[in-house]
Amino acid sequence: xxxxxxxxxxxMGWFDARMxxxxxxxxxxxxxxxxxxxxxxxxxxxxxxxxVLVIQxxxxxxxxxxxxxxxxxxxxxxxxxxxEVQGGWFIRYxxxxxxxxxxxxxYLHMYRGMLxxxxxxxxxxxxxxxxxxxxxxxxxxxxxxxxxxxxxxYWGAQVIINLFDTIxxxxxxxxxxxxxxxxxxxxxxxxxxxxxxxxxxxxxxGLVAAHIFAxxxxxxxxxxxxxxxxxxxxxxxxxxxxxxxxYYTVHDLYGLGYFFLAYCAVLFFAPExxxxxxxxxxxxxxxxxxxxxxxxxxWYFTPFYSxxxxxTSEFMYWIGFCAVFLGVLIYxxxxxxxxxxxxxxxxxxxxxxxxxxxxxxxxxxxxxGVFLMGMSVIVIALLPWLDCSPVKSIRYRPNWHxxxxxxxxxxxxxxxxxxxxPPNPGRTLLAQICTAYxxxxxxxxxxxxxxxxxxxxxxxxxxxxxxx
Amino acid sequence: MNKAFLRLWMGTAMALCALAxxxxxxxxxxxxSGLADDQAALQRGAHTxxxxxxxxxSANLMRWSRLHDIGLSDQQIxxxxxFGDQRVTETMTxxxxxxxxxxxxxxxxxxxxxxxxxxxxxxxGGADYxxxxxxxxxxDRSTQTGWNNVVYPSISMPHIFWQLQGPRELTLTRNEFEDxxxxxxxxxxxxxxxxxxxxxxxxVKVTHTPLDHGSTGSFYQFKSLDPAAAxxxxxxxxxxxxxxxxxxxxxxTIRHRIGMVAILYLFGFIAVGYWLNKVFWRDVH
Numbered sequence: 001x002x003x004x005x006x007x008x009x010x011x012m013g014w015f016d017a018r019m020x021x022x023x024x025x026x027x028x029x030x031x032x033x034x035x036x037x038x039x040x041x042x043x044x045x046x047x048x049x050x051x052v053l054v055i056q057x058x059x060x061x062x063x064x065x066x067x068x069x070x071x072x073x074x075x076x077x078x079x080x081x082x083x084e085v086q087g088g089w090f091i092r093y094x095x096x097x098x099x100x101x102x103x104x105x106x107y108l109h110m111y112r113g114m115l116x117x118x119x120x121x122x123x124x125x126x127x128x129x130x131x132x133x134x135x136x137x138x139x140x141x142x143x144x145x146x147x148x149x150x151x152x153x154y155w156g157a158q159v160i161i162n163l164f165d166t167i168x169x170x171x172x173x174x175x176x177x178x179x180x181x182x183x184x185x186x187x188x189x190x191x192x193x194x195x196x197x198x199x200x201x202x203x204x205x206g207l208v209a210a211h212i213f214a215x216x217x218x219x220x221x222x223x224x225x226x227x228x229x230x231x232x233x234x235x236x237x238x239x240x241x242x243x244x245x246x247y248y249t250v251h252d253l254y255g256l257g258y259f260f261l262a263y264c265a266v267l268f269f270a271p272e273x274x275x276x277x278x279x280x281x282x283x284x285x286x287x288x289x290x291x292x293x294x295x296x297x298x299w300y301f302t303p304f305y306s307x308x309x310x311x312t313s314e315f316m317y318w319i320g321f322c323a324v325f326l327g328v329l330i331y332x333x334x335x336x337x338x339x340x341x342x343x344x345x346x347x348x349x350x351x352x353x354x355x356x357x358x359x360x361x362x363x364x365x366x367x368x369g370v371f372l373m374g375m376s377v378i379v380i381a382l383l384p385w386l387d388c389s390p391v392k393s394i395r396y397r398p399n400w401h402x403x404x405x406x407x408x409x410x411x412x413x414x415x416x417x418x419x420x421x422p423p424n425p426g427r428t429l430l431a432q433i434c435t436a437y438x439x440x441x442x443x444x445x446x447x448x449x450x451x452x453x454x455x456x457x458x459x460x461x462x463x464x465x466x467x468x
Numbered sequence: 469m470n471k472a473f474l475r476l477w478m479g480t481a482m483a484l485c486a487l488a489x490x491x492x493x494x495x496x497x498x499x500x501s502g503l504a505d506d507q508a509a510l511q512r513g514a515h516t517x518x519x520x521x522x523x524x525x526s527a528n529l530m531r532w533s534r535l536h537d538i539g540l541s542d543q544q545i546x547x548x549x550x551f552g553d554q555r556v557t558e559t560m561t562x563x564x565x566x567x568x569x570x571x572x573x574x575x576x577x578x579x580x581x582x583x584x585x586x587x588x589x590x591x592x593g594g595a596d597y598x599x600x601x602x603x604x605x606x607x608d609r610s611t612q613t614g615w616n617n618v619v620y621p622s623i624s625m626p627h628i629f630w631q632l633q634g635p636r637e638l639t640l641t642r643n644e645f646e647d648x649x650x651x652x653x654x655x656x657x658x659x660x661x662x663x664x665x666x667x668x669x670x671x672v673k674v675t676h677t678p679l680d681h682g683s684t685g686s687f688y689q690f691k692s693l694d695p696a697a698a699x700x701x702x703x704x705x706x707x708x709x710x711x712x713x714x715x716x717x718x719x720x721t722i723r724h725r726i727g728m729v730a731i732l733y734l735f736g737f738i739a740v741g742y743w744l745n746k747v748f749w750r751d752v753h
Contacts (some may be wrong), residue, residue, distance in 0.1 A: 014651045028536025037752050079529050079582065082719065089719040242752055250748045254741030272588060280588035283580075283716075330724075420590065463753075 016388035026073070026245075029216055034241030035248055036222035038461040042112035043223075047248075048105045051256060052098055053208065060095040060197065062093040067147065070188040074149035075285040093271045099141055100122040100277045101263055106134060114405065115391030118221040124384040126218065129211045131381040136204050138301070138377075139152035143196035145298060146189060150282030155295045157184055157192075163308075166367040183288055224461045225392030231460065276420070294422045302419025303412050307376045307438065309423055310431035311369035319368070320354035322436065323347060326443055333446075371434070379442045386442055389449040391457050398452030404441065411437045495687060496592055497618070499599035503710035505721065510538040512542040513711025516704055520628050521580060524530025524569065527560035528627070529581035530715055537718055540709075574612075575624045584709070584716040594716075599709045603702060606638040606690070607670030614670060620689045633701040635668035642686040643679065659684070668693055 003017040006030035017024050038444045066085050068077040110130070113119050119127035161184070164175040180187030219238075230239040272278040276299050281292055297305050311319075327347025334340050340378075353363050379386075389444055394402055411434040418431045503509040514535060532545050535557045540549070542556050550556070552563070569576045587594035592642075601619050605627035608616035613626040618640070625634075641663050646656040659679045666672050692698035714720070 076529070082717070083529060083534075084531075089717075089723060093723075115489060246748055247752065250741075250744050254745040255740070257734055257741045259739035261731065261738070264727065264730045268723055268730060271583070271723075275588050275590040280586055280594060283582040283586035283588075 012372075019172075030214070030245035031243050031368070033216055033244040034228070034238045035220050035244045036228045036238075036240055036461055037242045037465050038224060039220075039248070040223050040464065042115060043220075044252060044259070045105050045109035047110060047252040048256070048259050049102065049109055050208070051259070052102045052105055052328070056097045056102065057201065059091050060201075062091045063095055064197055069147070069190050071149065071189050071286070074147060074189060078148045083334075089269075093267045096278055097263060097267045097271055099144065100273070100298075100300065101266075102137065103141070105259075106137060107300075110134070110380070110410070115394045116221055116223050116395070116427060117225050117328070117387065117389065117394075119384040120221075120225075120387065120392045121320075122218045123215070123221060126211060126214045127384055128381060129207055129214055132379070133204065133207045133211060135377065136200055136207060140196060140200040140204060141300070143200065146184075146192045147196065148282055149189065149286045151281075151284045151290075151292050151377050152279045152282040152295070153238040154184060154286035154288070155292055156297050157188070157296055159298070163370050163373075164371050166364075168362070168367070185288075202260060204268060221392065222461055223393060224395060224458060225244075226457060226461065227457070228461065231287070258340065265364055280295070296420050299416065302417070303415040304376050304419075306375050306415040306419035306431045307435045308369040308373040308421070309371050310428060310435045311365055312428065312432075313365040315352045315432050316365055316368055317374075317437075318432075318436070320351050322440070323350045323354060327351075329444075329447065372439075376435075376438060379439070382442070383445075386445040387449050388446050389454070391454050396455040396457050398454065401449070405449065407437065408441045411441075490535045492673055496596045496600045497603070499593075499595040499709050499713075500706050501595065503706055504713055506710065507539045509707045509710045511540060511615045511715075513703070513707040513709070514538065514540065514549060517580075517711050518551070518588065521708075522560055522562060524562070524564060524573075524577040525580045526562040528579050528714060530560045532556040532558060532720075534558065534718055537721070538714065573624045577625070580712060580715070582595075582716045584713045586716075595709050595713045598712060602629070602705045602708070604688075606636065606666050607668060608666060608672070609670040610672075611741060629701050629705070632697060632704070634692060634697035635692045636693065636698065637668055638664075638666040639663040639689045639691070641667070641685070641688070643682055643684050648678070 006013045006016040006020070008016045008023070012023075028124065063081065066077065066081045066088065068074060069076075078092065081092050083089075084093075094171045113127060113130070142157075145152045161175050161178055164178060167172045168172060176182060178188075179185070180191055219227070219241075222228065222240075228240040231239045233239045241452070266273060266277070272280075280299075296302065324347055327343060327350070331340055331343050331347075334343060354368065389397060389401075391397055394405065415431060415434045418427050418434075421427060423431075471749060532550060532554065533542070535545055535549070536542075542575040545556050565575050584594040584598060587597045593749045597619065601623075604618040604620075605615050606618065607614060610616075610621060613624070614687075615623075615625075615627040615630075617625075618638070641661060643661050645658060646655045646660045647655045648660075649655045659682055661675070661677045661679050661682070664672050665674075690698075717723075
């Protein structure tokens with residue numbers, strides 16, 4: 001029974017001789033993980049997201065000590081935490097502000113991936129797992145938002161669960177099964193509490209671990225979109241790589257200061273963020289008999305909610321013609337006869353379901369709205385296969401690609417803003433234009449991303465001071 | 469690349485502003501927010517609250533003893549604010565039965581513990597809303613209580629400060645599009661200005677004037693027949709709203725104080741972080 005040959009001395013040596021895997025993991029993921037040395041501002045948000053996850057778990061543990069998942073007490077127990085629990089207001093605001101910051105950070109993290117093609121081969125799995133984290137996060141925040149049991153909690157959940165009603169045949173039974181009652185009630189609150197504090201967090205932590213493992217297997221991308229592993233030094237280490245620890249731990253620690261500055265500014269001075277992070281209506285206890293005049297989900301869901309609302313039956317004609325256009329494009333790309341037939345038949349069926357009057361009674365605009373809203377989230381996962389550009393990074397792509405991406409961001413923000421407002425004809429039209437752009441951007445990407453004149457990609461990464 | 473992006477972002481921002489301006493905003497008076505940390509005003513507000521509000525409305529989340537935070541002693545709370553046999557460690561509950569209240573007013577008066585926060589929206593602050601609402605009552609013979617309100621039409625709540633405020637007259641102007649039938653029987657949409665003049669007895673005179681141009685919206689103008697009394701009530705309501713605002717989050721003061729410390733600490737953190745980063749990255753070229 002010999003001990004492991006250790007390179008450390010003292011207590012560390014004693015420990016390493018008995019459990020070498022701990023330090024091996026530290027070396028693999030921190031001190032001997034080589035990251036490109038040209039990370040810029042956009043590369044902070046992954047670390048920030050991890051920090052927010054820790055904040056949410058930590059503050060959530062303390063909240064669960066005082067919160068009562070009971071429809072008669074839930075609202076009051078949250079206010080009890082705010083007033084009577086020592087430091088309770090701080091814990092609660094940590095959690096509520098953290099929820100919004102989680103989405104800010106994750107959206108910026110995803111945007112970084114789009115800027116530099118971080119989802120491209122060999123990082124498809126990193127992106128896919130990341131997308132699953134995003135989906136789990138949406139579920140987590142949806143379940144969590146019911147817990148304060150205010151008017152917005154109640155009616156927001158009502159609207160979202162009612163979306164399942166639109167599914168033909170099984171819809172109504174399915175939504176009853178989800179609620180555990182015919183209306184949102186105590187049963188719903190209890191199961192959402194359970195899902196929010198244990199089920200989804202477990203999934204999230206597992207996915208985050210998988211995300212990091214998958215990333216560290218293939219190595220990080222960088223703003224130049226080149227593989228640092230292609231250029232190794234005589235010691236077998238990437239020439240443009242530096243150990244994550246201590247370089248990026250220190251770097252991220254510095255960035256974290258700015259993150260906490262923004263986070264604390266909101267937490268201490270504007271926890272409601274003008275009614276966007278904490279809505280006024282949610283300070284009224286849930287009342288099943290009084291529907292608020294305007295129901296909107298929290299800000300981070302509003303882009304997708306806008307797409308749902310923009311899908312009116314008139315809009316489906318336009319969508320139908322867009323589907324035919326896309327079908328023709330795909331048809332022309334394909335060589336195999338069987339596939340061509342399949343695409344032609346599929347396009348025809350879709351077009352009919354979207355536009356032929358009798359069929360539209362079967363599959364109505366509401367269902368299409370739910371479908372398109374689902375698609376708007378799912379299509380993000382398909383990016384690695386939609387983007388066919390010969391270079392990864394936006395830096396070396398044609399200028400008009402940057403314009404397309406910029407308009408995409410603008411459309412996403414406008415959709416988000418419109419989703420918070422009550423609809424009117426002008427706003428609906430704007431939302432429809434933005435919805436069309438949103439889907440056009442993704443589904444036409446296999447065509448447009450190859451077009452244009454690409455700039456030469458350098459062999460080695462470029463540093464900020466060298467570039468200017 | 470950055471310039472193209474910047475231009476797009478600016479365009480987006482401008483589009484969003486254009487949309488935001490279009491939003492219809494109720495005409496609200498500004499509550500003098502300087503009162504938020506004026507202890508004398510908060511104490512006056514607490515007195516008004518205990519005297520005028522805490523009979524129909526409860527504040528179930530508010531413990532009497534918490535009034536220590538605005539400088540009131542147990543003795544003061546007991547002798548000046550608690551009218552029943554409650555102890556200072558209890559919360560501000562009321563004796564009125566919810567179901568009775570519903571029968572009497574048509575609606576159970578809401579608990580006021582967090583009312584200011586509950587009336588916050590993206591468009592306006594809750595304090596401004598309540599400040600305008602409490603001063604926006606006018607005599608109207610068509611309602612059950614004989615009172616109506618400019619920001620909350622057909623409100624169930626009667627005017628609490630009517631004796632203090634003295635008689636007032638109201639001119640309510642509303643510009644709306646109406647369907648008007650012309651001589652040959654076709655209807656068309658026409659902008660009409662409706663002016664309702666309520667006198668201090670609640671009798672109303674209404675005039676309709678078609679407008680050639682203008683925009684839709686509503687405006688109101690009070691005329692007090694006892695200006696001194698009305699001004700006094702304005703001040704009293706401002707103090708009351710200060711108290712309600714404080715009550716909706718009694719921890720706000722400490723929150724701001726700790727926040728300042730946290731921000732100062734973070735500036736130090738960033739300075740150290742900057743220095744560490746610089747030292748560690750010295751050899752990266």
